[in-house]
């Protein structure tokens with residue numbers, strides 16, 4: 374048990390360090406006969422890759438090479454191995470701080486656990502590792518599409534600026550995809566951008582909220598009592614670096630409601646059970662209700678900032694000060710959206726496969 378694999382039936386193992394030769398993944402358990410090409414994966418990788426005015430300026434093409442498991446554009450049912458080369462790692466900014474633990478990053482805890490670490494960047498704790506999850510998630514998304522399940526993600530809040538959205542999720546998603554920061558509210562976007570710019574000027578960073586809506590999930594997915602659909606999704610989503618909280622539906626707001634406000638009242642129409650509201654976020658008793666899944670993730674501000682902070686030298690055990698230079702995301706939220714979609718896809722597909730809902734041959 375090394376913690377590098379997610380999933381019970383549809384399993385994804387990621388490998389690679391941010392400043393090593395490559396990152397990548399091995400996907401095991403994918404049904405045979407799924408049409409799959411590198412472009413299916415690259416489309417998702419492009420949505421996540423660094424670059425642009427409000428992201429790390431590291432220039433990575435993030436082009437996937439499929440080196441196993443696909444023949445004549447179809448999956449074989451054998452392990453699918455994908456490699457994404459690191460083409461633009463630049464370790465110079467890390468040389469002067471190689472023994473210092475960046476506050477908020479994983480330098481101290483990796484050192485405490487392993488007694489060593491790849492100081493050239495975040496290593497396996499780097500946001501770069503999430504490119505590999507997005508590659509695996511792209512495959513899961515393709516399988517889910519066959520079952521009419523679609524996952525939509527966007528930036529719900531950035532630096533305290535909330536997107537006001539309403540209307541169909543497809544439209545919200547399209548608006549978000551047009552925005553540099555995946556913010557679906559054009560009016561408020563300028564305020565969010567200004568908060569990011571301000572943080573950048575001050576050597577700071579900001580956080581926010583990723584929102585995920587999953588449409589087309591059948592009622593009845595998820596296992597009592599521990600492999601609950603919400604518990605498993607929360608586990609998947611909390612594994613994303615910088616995610617500090619996950620809520621479903623009314624989430625933490627439920628704590629302030631009365632029973633009659635929180636309960637989703639029900640009705641029957643033409644023999645079908647329906648709900649007037651969705652405070653549950655699409656899960657009751659760990660089992661999906663057939664409504665949209667509504668999930669929100671709290672993403673913390675990027676830990677690597679140039680503002681001077683107190684820290685420790687892991688070698689000499691002396692108190693020191695640190696200012697982190699280099700190429701960092703001023704706000705992780707817009708890029709984490711894509712990672713959250715991928716982890717959602719992996720968890721939902723795995724739950725479906727656990728229940729025997731996906732044949733071995735598609």
Ligand SMILES: Cc1cc2nc3c(=O)[nH]c(=O)nc-3n(C[C@H](O)[C@H](O)[C@H](O)COP(=O)(O)O)c2cc1C
Nearest residue numbers: 478479498499500614615616676677701702708709
């Ligand atoms: C897509 C993505 C991009 C990230 N970019 C950066 C970055 O540029 N600089 C940084 O210090 N942390 C970045 N992070 C966050 C760190 O990887 C994360 O905070 C660190 O591993 C510590 O883990 P924790 O915050 O989950 O405790 C990024 C995370 C993600 C998901």
Ligand SMILES: C=C(O[C@@H]1CC(C(=O)O)=C[C@@H](OP(=O)(O)O)[C@H]1O)C(=O)O
Nearest residue numbers: 391423429431494495499500501699700
């Ligand atoms: C390279 C990516 O993001 C990186 C995530 C990251 C971190 O510490 O998490 C630090 C920066 O990289 P570097 O190690 O080069 O300083 C980001 O650019 C990526 O997501 O592809």
